[in-house]
Amino acid sequence: MTTQRRTSPNASRRSDASRRAILAAAFDLVGEVGYAKLSIEGIAARAGVGKQTIYRWWPSKGAVLFDAFLMLGEGADGEAALPDTGDLESDLKAVLRATVAELNDPRYDEPMRALSTEIAHDPELAAAYLERLDRPMRELKKHRLRAAQRAGHLAEDLDLDVAVDMLWGPLLNRWLQRTGPLTPEYADNVVETALNGLRPRR
């Protein structure tokens, strides 16, 4: 992503490096100490910057952490669209298996739990999350489902938001509430069951 800046190229590169160091430090620290013990002081120390540098750009630790998650999203920008090989079932299995791998990755597990539980208790953060992270991701998912619907692979009257919830909701819920093992086989099973439905097909 390119942005217009009025500062000199060198200053701009320096602030960009500081910004990234701060966000990476926030992400790593929340995974180590949890959200409650995350502090601007701690982030500044880990990133090797002064507290004032952080306060110049962000009003609170929540705002820093949130931007850290947005940075992760930016990094994956090129690959953000869902695969479309024409085979919906195998594409969805690939995507849900990747979600399982990410949720099981110790590097992401704690920070994502911290963000999820902050959202659960903070309606304002939830609204920002919805607007800036959940909705753009959801649009990418619905884009792939809409293509499948046009091709006649999904029911004509299907509510695509419910379809997204039915594919990703079970995984997220099982991960967050620890109600069972989150495996690639479980992801496959969810995809097959969602596509076919619970009722017999004759």
Place this chain on the structure above:
Amino acid sequence: MTTQRRTSPNASRRSDASRRAILAAAFDLVGEVGYAKLSIEGIAARAGVGKQTIYRWWPSKGAVLFDAFLMLGEGADGEAALPDTGDLESDLKAVLRATVAELNDPRYDEPMRALSTEIAHDPELAAAYLERLDRPMRELKKHRLRAAQRAGHLAEDLDLDVAVDMLWGPLLNRWLQRTGPLTPEYADNVVETALNGLRPRR
């Protein structure tokens, strides 16, 4: 529920009343102040008992809160089985609409968020929750689904755990992460979509 006690009937009635007062106080307080600020002192003051009375029965505030949730479950003991009118779709809609009503009830919303987020961060509490609350509830749900499967209303090879996750997961996830309005219509839509599946039925 009846239990064998070795104390005199009067003493037993008194401790039972204290126990219920403590659990009700814990449940109400966590809804008001959140889990982080919940304390044994606060629960004791609200219940009108001494701190030592609480420590005699429970090792921690988490243990008290957990039993408060179990008490709620006991209260609904008689109605815990899922309805079985022979019409699976309408029975599931009734149950999921009741779940929506409970999740939207301000009396339950905060305590359940507190329990959910503690579970997300505490694998030991999650294991206790799984064993004592999630699994018994899940068995009741699977019991109803198994009857429908025997009657030929559900696919023969259906994994009933995945079916439960697919019906309740989207509701729980939407509630906890606040990703959309949790309405009776949404519950109906989830039931219909899960039963029919995302693929067209011809």
